[in-house]
Amino acid sequence: MTRDPAPGDGAVLSPSAAHLRQELPADTDVLVLGGGLAGSAVAYYLAREGVDVVLVEREELNRQASGTNAGSFHFQIALHQLTAWGTDNVRDRLLAEVRLHAQAARMWTELEQELDAPMGVHTTGGLMVAETDAELRLLVDKNRIEAEAGLETQVLLAGELRAFAPYLADDLTGASYCATEGHANPLVSAPLFALRAQQAGAEIRTHARVREVVARTPAGTGFTVRTDAGTIRARRVVNAAGAWAGEVARLSGLTLPLRAEGLHVNVTEPREHVLDPLVQHIGRRLSLKQSGNGTFIIGGGWPSAPAPHPSRHTTRWDSAAGNMGVAVRVMPGLADVRVVRMWTGVMAFTDDLSPIVGESGAVPGYFTCIATTGFTLSPLMARLLAEHMARPSSRPLPPEYSPDRNPAGRPAA
Amino acid sequence: MDGATGRYDLLVVGGGPAGMAAATTARELGLHVALVDERPSLGGQIYKQPGEGFVVRDHAALGRDHVAGRVLIDATQRSGAHVLLRTSVLTLRDGDVVLHTEGEPVRTVRAGRVLLAPGAHDRPVVFPGWDLPGVLTAGGAQTLVKTQRVAPGERVLFAGSGPLALAFPAQLHGYGVNVVAALEAGPPPAPRDALRLLGAARGNRQLLLDGLRYRAALLRGRVPLRYRRIVVRAEGGDRLAAVVHAAVDSGWRVLPGTEERIEVDTLCLGYGFFPSVELMRVAGCALRYDEDLGGPVVELDEWMRTSVPGVLAAGDGTGVAGALVAVDEGRLAAIGAALDLGRLPLPAARERARPLRARLDRKRVFREALGRLYRVGPGVYDLATADTVVCRCEEVTCAAVDRAAETTADVNVVKGYTRAGMGLCQGRSCQRQVAARVARRHGLRLAEVPTGTPRSPVRPVPASAVADEQLQDGGFFTRDA
Known part of the structure; x- marks a missing residue:
């Protein structure tokens, strides 16, 4: 529901x-x-x-x-989880975490019923795109671990991706799709x-x-x-x-x-709805989606400039520029959409x-x-x-x- | 710009009276200066030059403004300052100023000193029907008339208050617009007030004469001028058809049984101004609260420095006091910048500043006296009803704001629950109204309600202009603990 x-x-x-x-x-x-x-x-x-x-x-x-986060459900294995890729204990850890993600996915679909109120839960599906052949191979490896842990994902090759998501750049090499990803209203x-x-x-x-x-x-x-x-x-x-x-x-x-880090988020003016899934990138920092009211929310892990509580971390323009650079690269139609607001949120990064x-x-x-x-x-x-x-x-x-x-x-x- | 370093001594934001005066003075002092303004021409709001082809019925009503404006614009263009038009400042931090010129990629320039002279915008007043087509701010009407050569309507009602209230209908009438009546929420000038103003006005004869001239121009044009009346609601289907107005007490609270209805197709609102403090807030400048100056105003020292090192401010953006004060403040800020940059020794700076300070003191006394006469009454926040839309961008009603205020006295939280202030205008229109409702619910004074967290960019900007694909990510996901 x-x-x-x-x-x-x-x-x-x-x-x-x-x-x-x-x-x-x-x-x-x-x-x-x-x-x-x-x-x-x-x-x-x-x-x-x-x-x-x-x-x-x-x-x-x-x-x-x-x-202050963007409200996305991240169930697929993300770029930052692949840092020590290849060793056995990393594989075990990833398996355990993906099992947790699959459990979280089921839980989010039931939460609105459990709490008996709207939370803006949308199971839109999520794409994690690749720009190079090496990134595509990473998606294939990632897909095997996810399958083993019980999270259903599917690798789309370039042509399939173009048919599935024609609004994305036509030179992407592929993507991995997870039907249970989506977002809620934070x-x-x-x-x-x-x-x-x-x-x-x-x-x-x-x-x-x-x-x-x-x-x-x-x-x-x-x-x-x-x-x-x-x-x-x-x-x-x-x-x-x-x-x-x-x-x-x-x-x-x-x-x-653990340590605290501030992340950067951008939001645009509202536009006609074109983008259903959450879009991430296996090789670069990107999280992109279109919300119910038509705005695009764009983040993915770009830093902010620290400031002690109660001040908010301030936004860094190079983060805005880099973040929008990836976003426009992956979805060229964003080029003329205006960015109206940027903010930061400080989150816990466990070691x-x-x-x-x-x-x-x-x-x-x-x-x-x-x-x-x-x-x-x-x-x-x-x-x-x-x-x-x-x-x-x-x-x-x-x-x-x-x-x-x-x-x-x-x-x- | 110095191509080698991409650096200016002084970057002035705003091409109105304060900014132009600052740029010309800074050039006289030998500084390397840029002046940015988001409009296509210099002049700011007050010195916007008349649209060609308009019948100027009454030159007196136009005031000396456009003459004075022409002089300043010419001086700025001759000064050697680098003028960047159609250019907005998106954000600034540590001497880096992020600029966006229409149609170009965003760029960052460095400046030894930044002077913020953003001017003021019309105070939004929220009442049932305020969002109907045909209801516009005086500033909006003025822009239509001055630059687009478009009269705002066939039958125009003006409603407002404050020192400049009569200037707008007088100007509109002067441009040939059919102003059917002018409503002033404040009291008619009493002889006692005139004496008080005269007492404050040594050396300010010209300002006082301006006020009298506006009034005389309206009387000559037989425009009915009614005091102590405020707009209660605007009526109409697709667009404005009629306005209901009523008498108010000294706190601008509506007196029951005094409502009158007038059929008009245009309502111009001029309930004073808010300083445009968005850039100052984004820069982190300390603000204080002064309702007479329009709400939050920036803290300044004697050289117009804000609390943020390297950032100065001048003009109506620091508290609304009009073009004459703005010009002198701009010049003073330029001297302050030259002093800070080591380009002018302190004794010389003081010497240059002395006549400016003397004039500013006299003008400020006069403006303060005038301001006290035209203080905004708290009743201005009581006109909205439950289903009145308070945030136009996100279509949030007063009732929704009130419900959110049940859970919190923090406007940021109210914003999160209602989306009020999250739209294109970033809350410029609704934030005072939202704060006023929060204040009332929690028994606070308006000044005690902290404003929402400021956000960049201060103006919307296309994603492609922001995007820089060469930038690598910050990498903190992979940092070793």
């Missing part, structure tokens, strides 16, 4: 300011740190499991990567999770920046967390602070294997680009829920984590996503 929220006309599906600014409760079982997609979804799935949960967000809900997804969490019993608080997370002794007896909105005692905490998860972890003496989801061995009761391809994977990661926290023995989490998988993840001396 596909339903589009009607911007401007429909109800605004988010907790009200009256709820968000209430006093912070004194105690809870689980305290979620971060009001983006991951945190809101963790709060929802925990509340649905009957767990007592409070979420704190330092500013407004959904203001960072969750609300502006409404996390707030909807937050609203449903609240309705299931969770307490959501904004303008509650976390200042201190102290693990009480003896270990495992919980945490005292001081925020700008008051102090709260929690038996367990979930760090879902995205790009700032490293900073938040350091409050508890933990080091997470191995795999999610960090699980419980810290060093600080019992301290959980993390962080993913690099966060919009695509966060609802799934949040559900797996919440189910594990509600029923730890029957729902183990994959050890390869443990926050302890990197030696640097041990507490600071």
Whole structure:
């Protein structure tokens, strides 16, 4: 089922300011740190499991990567996952991740029904194009791994691609097509999770920046967390602070294997609908799609100029120029379409680009829920984590996503 | 441009009074200067030259503006400044200015100093029917008349307020347009006000005379002039057919039972101006809030420097004060730039600036006195009803904005939920109205509602003009930890 929220006309599906600014409760079982997609979804799935949960967000809900990304579903193996191509453990890791992607694909098709509201989910299919023969060979290899992991993709040769997508440049050597790719609306997804969490019993608080997370002794007896909105005692905490998860972890003496990077996104004026699928590139940084209102949203991993929070990262013109260069190269019809707005979003890049989801061995009761391809994977990661926290023995989490998988993840001396 | 380095001493943005005055002064001081403007000719809004073939009925009503404008334009063209027309600034950062000239690829130039003199735009006022064809801003009507030789309609109603309110209908009438009435939201000038203005106006006789001349021109033309009345709504199917207006109190709140209806095909709105602060915001300049100057205005020091190193600002874009102030501010900024670049010693800069500062002080006192008389009343934000479209680009109603404001006091979040301000105009038209509704819902003063995050490009630009296929990606996906 596909339903589009009607911007401007429909109800605004988010907790009200009256709820968000209430006093912070004194105690809870689980305290979620971060009001983006991951945190809101963790709060929802925990509340649905009957767990007592409070979420704190330092500013407004959904203001960072969750609300500033382009909303694409990235299920195919991407350029950045192929960096150490050819070695056995990379192959195993890719297989595991593609299985996760296939699971996320199924989940996104059911989310609007589950949350009983439109999220702008469109299963449009996705093309990953190749410009050279070498890139096409990479697509063929990639296709084999995806098939083995249960993600259906299909390699189109040049002529087939021209017939399938006549609006793309006619000298591309081919593309890989994944029918389950598409997009959702990032502006409404996390707030909807937050609203449903609240309705299931969770307490959501904004303008509650976390200042201190102290693990009480003896270990495992919980945490005292001081925020700008008051102090709260929690038996367990979930760090879902995205790009700032490293900073938040350091409050508890933990080091997470991740860093923050700002990405660049462009949007154009609306045009008549011509482009159905999401378009990516196997060799260059591109993500291109046409939204329901006709605008083209173009990104794919071009950098922005850092600025400390609460300032937004500023856009870099060379990123705009390079990003539009690839876009116009792949889809020449974009040439006369006007770019109206550019923005940046800061996201978490884990060192191995795999999610960090699980419980810290060093600080019992301290959980993390962080993913690099966060919009695509966060609802799934949040559900797996919440189910594990509600029923730890029957729902183990994959050890390869443990926050302890990197030696640097041990507490600071 | 210096071809070897692609670098100017001073890049002036805006070819209106402030920009032209700055460019000519900077050239006199020996600076290497570029002046960019997005229009096809110099002059800005106020000095737009008359369209050929128009019957000029009343030269007095045209004012000295186009004469003064011609003089400045000629001086700029003779100055040796490199004038780049049909050129927009898309963004700027650290002395790099990204320019787009119509039909050409985007290019980046470097400048030792950048002076922003973008001018002002009409204050949008939102009421039921404000988006009907036939309703236009005074600036839009003025452009039609001055450059296109097109009268905006057969029966034109003017509604507005502020120091320049009467200039527009007087000018339109002077150009031969049938102005059926002029409505001023502010009070009629009382003798006490005239005395106050005279007190403030030492050395400003000319400005005061301008005001009187506009009024006299309207009276001569038998254009009914009505004070303390505001537009309540515009009616019509495909286009404007009638306007309902009503009396207001001193806060511009409508007095019940005073509505009147007048059949017109054109409504020109002149409720004052907003400084065009988009580039200053994108550059990161510190702003303060002054409703009398049009809302957010840039912070400046005594040499017209903003808080961002290397970026100066002058003219109506720094707070609406009119062309005469703009010219002197532009000259002062040019002196400031020369001083910063080490091309003028401090004593010489002070000496040159002294007469400008003296004039600016006198004019500002006068403008402030005038501004207080014509302060915009808060009732201007109460005219819209639930189904009034507040953001025209994305067709967002007041009701939708109000629903979003239930969840947040942050205009960025409201923008995300409603798309208000995400369209082609980047919120230039709707952001004050949205902020006003957020302020009311959360019991804040308008000044307490932070403006939305500024976004580049400041003007829409074709993808092909942006695209540079030679650029390689940033590579942070593959960076080693």
